[in-house]
Every structure is written in structure tokens, then in C-alpha cells.
Amino acid sequence: MGNWERLVWNQREVLLEGFLVTLHVCALAFAAAILGGLALCLVRMHVRPLRPLATLLVEFFRATPIFVQLMWVNYVWPELFGWPNSFFTAGWVALALQSSGYLAETFRAGIEAVPRGQREAGEAVGMGPALVMARIVLPQVALTTAPAIVNQFTVIVKSSTLVSVITVQDLMFQSQKLVNVWYEPIEILTATAAIYIAFVFAVSACGKRLSDALRRRFGIGSG
Amino acid sequence: MFSEALRESVDLSLFWDYREVMLSGLAFNFHVFAASATAAIALGLGAALLRVAQALPFRVLGTLHVETFRNAPDYIMLVWVHFVLPLLLGAALGMRIEFHPFASAVIALGLVYSGYYAETFRAGIQSIPRGHLEAGRACGMSERQILWRIVMPQVVRRMLPEGLNQLVSLFKATTIVSLITVPDLMYRVSMVTATEMKPLPLYTGAALLYFAVVFAAASLVRLASERWRRRILA
Amino acid sequence: MPAIRASGIRKRFGELEVLKGVSFDVRRGSVVSMIGASGSGKSTLLRCINRLETPTEGEVYVDGVPMGFVEDRGGRRRPRPLSEVNRLRRDLGMVFQQFNLWPHMTALGNVIEAPMRVRGLSRAEAVALGEAALEQVRLAEKRDAYPAHLSGGQQQRVAIARALAMQPKAMLFDEATSSLDPELTEEVLAVMRELAQRGTTMIVVTHEMRFAREVSDEVMFLHDGVIEESGPPEQVFGAPRSERCRQFLSKFIGQAR
Numbered sequence: 001m002g003n004w005e006r007l008v009w010n011q012r013e014v015l016l017e018g019f020l021v022t023l024h025v026c027a028l029a030f031a032a033a034i035l036g037g038l039a040l041c042l043v044r045m046h047v048r049p050l051r052p053l054a055t056l057l058v059e060f061f062r063a064t065p066i067f068v069q070l071m072w073v074n075y076v077w078p079e080l081f082g083w084p085n086s087f088f089t090a091g092w093v094a095l096a097l098q099s100s101g102y103l104a105e106t107f108r109a110g111i112e113a114v115p116r117g118q119r120e121a122g123e124a125v126g127m128g129p130a131l132v133m134a135r136i137v138l139p140q141v142a143l144t145t146a147p148a149i150v151n152q153f154t155v156i157v158k159s160s161t162l163v164s165v166i167t168v169q170d171l172m173f174q175s176q177k178l179v180n181v182w183y184e185p186i187e188i189l190t191a192t193a194a195i196y197i198a199f200v201f202a203v204s205a206c207g208k209r210l211s212d213a214l215r216r217r218f219g220i221g222s223g
Numbered sequence: 224m225f226s227e228a229l230r231e232s233v234d235l236s237l238f239w240d241y242r243e244v245m246l247s248g249l250a251f252n253f254h255v256f257a258a259s260a261t262a263a264i265a266l267g268l269g270a271a272l273l274r275v276a277q278a279l280p281f282r283v284l285g286t287l288h289v290e291t292f293r294n295a296p297d298y299i300m301l302v303w304v305h306f307v308l309p310l311l312l313g314a315a316l317g318m319r320i321e322f323h324p325f326a327s328a329v330i331a332l333g334l335v336y337s338g339y340y341a342e343t344f345r346a347g348i349q350s351i352p353r354g355h356l357e358a359g360r361a362c363g364m365s366e367r368q369i370l371w372r373i374v375m376p377q378v379v380r381r382m383l384p385e386g387l388n389q390l391v392s393l394f395k396a397t398t399i400v401s402l403i404t405v406p407d408l409m410y411r412v413s414m415v416t417a418t419e420m421k422p423l424p425l426y427t428g429a430a431l432l433y434f435a436v437v438f439a440a441a442s443l444v445r446l447a448s449e450r451w452r453r454r455i456l457a
Numbered sequence: 458m459p460a461i462r463a464s465g466i467r468k469r470f471g472e473l474e475v476l477k478g479v480s481f482d483v484r485r486g487s488v489v490s491m492i493g494a495s496g497s498g499k500s501t502l503l504r505c506i507n508r509l510e511t512p513t514e515g516e517v518y519v520d521g522v523p524m525g526f527v528e529d530r531g532g533r534r535r536p537r538p539l540s541e542v543n544r545l546r547r548d549l550g551m552v553f554q555q556f557n558l559w560p561h562m563t564a565l566g567n568v569i570e571a572p573m574r575v576r577g578l579s580r581a582e583a584v585a586l587g588e589a590a591l592e593q594v595r596l597a598e599k600r601d602a603y604p605a606h607l608s609g610g611q612q613q614r615v616a617i618a619r620a621l622a623m624q625p626k627a628m629l630f631d632e633a634t635s636s637l638d639p640e641l642t643e644e645v646l647a648v649m650r651e652l653a654q655r656g657t658t659m660i661v662v663t664h665e666m667r668f669a670r671e672v673s674d675e676v677m678f679l680h681d682g683v684i685e686e687s688g689p690p691e692q693v694f695g696a697p698r699s700e701r702c703r704q705f706l707s708k709f710i711g712q713a714r
Contacts, residue, residue: 059438060434062441063433063437063441064430064434065395065396065398065433065437066395067398067409068398068409068429069430071426071429072427072430075422075426076422076423076427079422079423115555117553117557120509120557121551121553121557121558121559121616121619122571123509123546124507124546124550124551124553124620125546125547125550125571125575125620125623126543126545126547126571126575126623127571127574127575128539128543131574135570135574136559139561140559140561154294158297159296161296161297161298161299162399164298172296172298172299176302179306185306186307189302189303189307192299193295193299193303196294196295196296196299197291197294197295200295200296201294204294217605218561218603218605219605219606
């Protein structure tokens with residue numbers, strides 16, 4: 001068991017650096033996915049001429065596997081668009097695209113789930129459509145979709161392991177580098193797997209607490 | 224430069240030239256999918272039954288299984304099963320063991336997705352109204368009969384849409400097996416790119432092919448779910 | 458001038474004509490009940506008044522102001538834009554069958570939302586109004602409760618307070634007690650009775666015949682999109698001229714007498 005100390009504990013700074021890069025990539029992807037998903041959703045619902053394009057994008061981002069999207073963004077986009085110009089950017093952009101497709105659907109379901117009667121109650125006291133959307137519909141959408149959004153973050157974290165393939169120096173990359181240096185995969189890879197599992201578990205648990213609290217207070221929530 | 228690159232990526236003739244290679248790669252995706260789906264469903268059902276068991280040790284075991292594999296990234300599991308598990312088994316059995324990449328892929332994806340399936344099955348089992356079980360007991364049915372004749376048929380029907388969605392996700396997950404040298408479509412694309420030096424049509428072609436397959440499957444699942452929802456919802 | 462006047466209201470949904478020419482006046486401070494079978498068009502008629510439904514033909518006047526059009530000095534008419542309809546809606550309070558409280562706001566939050574956002578009152582002013590309204594429906598102690606934690610009757614009373622806080626010229630009740638369990642109906646009817654006693658102008662679509670008989674100044678019986686019978690409660694309940702009205706009331710044995 002001295003191996004654990006030598007290979008994992010002594011390398012903890014390297015692993016921590018990798019973990020911070022993972023967090024960085026995931027945070028950027030998460031923020032971009034929420035904005036992108038919201039934009040796609042609202043365009044689909046309110047900008048009629050762009051609806052087919054938005055729908056196509058949503059379906060494409062959802063159906064294409066994340067690894068394929070990652071390769072595509074990393075190798076094809078720079079030739080097509082001249083961007084992204086770094087592996088790091090390609091990494092979080094691909095992750096964001098995939099999740100924005102899912103979140104666009106989530107937001108759409110959330111908006112449609114707000115009972116019509118509540119909009120009418122707003123109209124009956126003289127609220128205009130913008131006020132109804134801002135004060136009645138969107139706050140409820142935020143609350144009802146919060147658990148799904150947290151879940152999407154766990155998806156991003158799990159998918160982020162693939163950015164190591166395009167040489168982004170995340171936790172996966174650093175642990176594989178250590179394995180290549182030391183030729184001893186057991187402790188390093190097991191520890192890395194444990195870190196990812198623990199982190200995703202923790203985020204999931206928070207998501208569940210959030211979902212329970214929302215249901216207790218507001219009586220709304222998925223399922 | 225943009226239009227030239229656009230034309231090059233849209234000109235899929237290179238991808239078409241290699242279509243046999245590409246399609247046989249896609250076939251590997253399907254093979255891995257079929258095998259790991261079977262494993263995932265079987266293991267997932269087992270874990271779900273453990274989690275709803277009466278005895279605490281079973282419940283703990285089931286929960287451990289589910290939480291370990293449900294929260295694990297596919298890629299790290301893949302690498303761990305392929306590089307670490309053979310060493311552990313080898314040490315235990317006193318021999319040198321190596322896993323065939325295909326086997327590692329099936330085991331890894333099977334384990335991860337068994338975690339998801341376990342949750343799906345458990346939710347299905349626990350959604351069966353208690354009254355159904357009590358009616359079975361009142362007729363004198365044994366617990367096993369109740370499980371297989373009353374509970375499972377309903378669980379399958381209720382959880383079919385979610386279960387099918389997870390199959391689609393599993394298929395998408397098979398695209399990473401190229402990373403441990405299973406010769407699937409992505410593997411072929413990277414090999415051909417290495418010789419032809421033209422990533423645009425190849426990666427675009429692969430993306431479109433995967434999109435077509437997954438979109439078709441997901442749409443079928445969606446349509447079927449919509450039709451079932453009206454019939455099942457009780 | 459009547460507080461509310463409906464003139465020749467027709468409403469068609471595709472092929473189906475639900476309202477076939479309805480006209481009536483509501484005097485200030487009076488309580489008008491609308492009764493009739495399901496599908497007779499009562500709710501649709503009520504919703505035409507605050508324009509949640511737009512009449513296919515005909516017009517509604519609130520305090521003499523038409524809801525559907527604007528007339529300029531030359532006498533020319535153009536449709537009233539939604540923003541102005543919203544301004545007129547402030548003077549009408551509606552209470553829905555499904556309560557429609559906003560679940561992400563507390564009881565007080567629900568009540569002060571419109572006074573603040575629509576009438577532009579300051580938070581302090583709105584809260585004062587809101588607490589008074591909640592006091593009126595006897596739910597002052599529930600000001601910080603979320604709708605999910607209130608009973609049906611309590612939710613409906615908060616909904617009434619929400620409408621009252623806008624200090625409307627008239628209150629519209631769309632089957633306000635139909636979704637409530639029987640034991641919770643009375644607390645809501647009690648609040649409605651008090652409002653009537655205070656001289657609130659009310660239009661009440663209801664199945665509660667006893668309430669309609671005891672509280673209304675006028676009762677209208679709708680059948681198939683037309684007002685078949687209307688008059689004071691003693692007449693409509695006691696000696697209806699319309700045969701259909703008689704048949705309809707016979708189903709409510711013991712309630713209207």
C-alpha cells in the first residue's frame with residue numbers, strides 16, 4: 001500500500017491541477033449551455049422564420065454523440081470558421097453544444113408546463129405579456145427545471161473526461177500522464193475514478209436536496 | 224478560405240469512397256451496443272431487486288453498485304476496466320491476464336449503464352401501487368409469483384420509454400470504444416485521416432452518419448412513447 | 458350609467474356558437490348571479506367581460522368605456538390595443554375556479570404583485586393594501602405561507618384578496634366554489650356574502666343556488682348561449698316563466714327554496 005502514497009498522495013498537486021482544469025472546462029460549458037439552451041428555446045418559440053433552423057440545431061446537438069461532436073468541433077470548425085483556436089476552447093464549446101440541445105428541450109417543457117390559468121390570472125389583473133413572462137412564467141420555469149439543470153451539470157462533468165483526448169490537461173489527462181510515467185495504473189486510475197465518482201455523487205446529492213426543498217416549499221417539481 | 228473549407232467538408236465523396244470501411248466500423252458500434260445493453264439490463268435488474276429487498280445487506284450492496292457506476296464517467300470506467308481490472312484479476316489468480324478491447328468495452332459500458340437501468344427499474348418497481356401487491360397476497364400468491372406475474376410485467380410497461388431512451392444513450396456511448404482500439408466507426412475515421420490527411424469530410428461524414436442513426440432511433444422512441452403514454456397512464 | 462353593460466355579445470369557437478346575442482346591464486353596487494347548465498356559456502360570457510375571451514360580435518362597456526375599441530373625436534373607431542385593454546382590466550377583479558395562485562410567491566406576494574407591478578405602487582403601499590385585503594378575507598396570519606401549504610378554501614380566499622387589492626370597480630367570480638370540497642365552500646361564500654353586503658359590484662357565475670337566491674339583486678338563467686330568464690331572485694327561483702329554467706332548477710331540490 002506504499003504505492004498509494006508514492007503514486008497518488010505525492011502526486012496530489014498534479015491531480016489537483018488537473019481537477020481545477022476540469023472544473024474550469026465544466027463551468028464554462030455549463031454557463032454557455034444554459035445561455036445557449038435558453039436562446040434556442042426562445043427562438044424556437046417566438047421567432048417564426050428561424051424555427052426550423054433552431055429545431056435542427058437542437059436535434060443535431062442532442063443526437064450526435066459527445067465524442068463525435070468533440071472531434072468535429074476540434075478538427076473541422078477551425079478549418080470552417082477559423083475558430084476555436086485552442087484545444088481548451090474546443091473542449092468546453094463541444095460540451096456546451098451538447099448540453100444546450102438538452103436544455104433547450106428542458107426549458108420548452110418547463111414553459112409549456114406552467115398552467116394556462118396562471119397566465120390568465122396575470123392578464124386578469126392587467127399584466128401585459130412581457131410582465132407575465134418575467135414575473136410568472138420564467139420564475140416558475142427556473143424552479144421546475146432546476147433539478148434537470150443540476151443533472152445536466154453532472155452530465156457535463158462525466159463527458160469532460162473526453163477532452164483529455166484532445167490534450168486538454170484535465171484530471172483524466174494528468175492521471176493518464178502519470179500512468180505513462182510510472183507504468184503503474186492500478187492506484188492512479190482507481191484514485192482518479194474515485195475522485196470523479198465522489199464529485200458527481202456530491203453534485204447529484206445536492207441536486208436531490210434542492211429538488212426536495214423546492215417540492216416542499218412550492219409544491220412544484222418534476223414527478 | 225471559408226468557402227473552400229465548407230466545400231471540402233460538404234464534399235463527402237472521400238467518406239463515400241471509404242464507405243465499406245466506415246460501415247463495418249459502425250457495425251462494431253452495434254455489436255458493442257448489443258452486448259453491453261444485455262449486460263446493463265441484466266445487471267441493472269439485479270441491482271434494482273437488491274435495492275428493494277427486505278434485508279439490509281442486500282439493499283446496501285445494491286445501493287453501492289448503483290451509486291458507484293451511475294456516477295462514473297464512461298471513459299474512466301473504460302480505461303479502468305481495460306488496464307486495471309486485468310491486473311487485479313491476474314494478481315488474484317496468479318497469472319498474467321489481458322482483456323480483449325471488445326470485452327473491456329462491453330464490461331465497462333455494461334457496468335456504467337447497469338447503474339442507470341437499476342434506477343429506472345427501481346423507480347418502476349416502487350411505482351406499482353401497493354394495492355396490486357396486496358391483491359396478489361390476498362389470493363394466496365407467493366412473493367416470487369407476485370414479483371414475476373404482477374410486478375415485472377407492469378414495471379416493463381411503465382419504464383419502457385425511459386428504458387428505450389437509455390438504450391439510445393448507450394449507443395451514443397459506444398463511440399468512445401475507439402479509445403481502447405476497438406475498431407468502430409470513429410477508429411476507422413481516425414485511421415483513414417492519418418493516411419489521407421483530410422479530416423473535414425471524414426469527421427463530418429461520421430457526425431452525419433451517427434446523427435442519422437441516433438436521430439432515427441430517438442424519433443421512433445419518442446413516437447412510441449407518446450402513443451403508449453395515452454394507453455398506459457393509470 | 459351602469460357599471461357594466463354587455464351589448465349583443467356573440468362568441469363563436471370555430472363552428473360552434475357558444476353565445477348567441479347576450480345583452481344585460483349591471484348597476485353599480487348590485488350583485489348579479491348567472492346560473493345555467495354546463496355548456497350554457499356562462500363562463501365564456503364572464504370571460505368576455507374582462508376580455509380573456511374576445512367576443513366575435515358585440516361589446517362590453519365598463520363605466521361607459523368600451524373594452525374592444527377606441528373612439529376618436531371624429532367618431533371613428535379602431536380596435537383597442539392590448540396595452541390599453543390591460544389598463545382597463547385593472548378595474549375588474551376576477552376570481553377563477555382553479556384559484557390560479559402563483560405558486561412561487563407567498564400569499565402576500567400574490568396579493569401585492571399586481572398593485573406593485575401594474576399600478577406602480579411602492580412596496581410599502583402595496584403591502585399595506587395587501588395586508589388589509591388579507592385581513593378582509595380573514596387570512597392575515599397566512600401572509601407568508603406558500604400556496605402549496607394552504608387548503609383549497611384558503612387559496613381561494615387569497616385569490617379574492619388578490620383581486621380586491623387592485624381596488625376594482627367590479628368583481629367577477631367564475632364558479633369560485635366549484636373546485637372546493639363541500640366543507641370548504643362555506644368559508645369562501647361567507648367572504649363573498651360580506652363583499653356583497655359592503656356594496657361591491659359583483660357578477661357571480663355559480664351553482665350554489667342558495668347563495669344566489671340569498672345574496673343576488675338579480676339572477677340570469679343562461680341556456681344554450683341565450684339569457685332565457687332574468688329578474689329578481691324571488692321571481693327566477695320562485696316563479697320562473699321559462700320552462701327550461703324550471704326544469705334546470707328542479708335538479709337542485711331543497712337548495713333554492
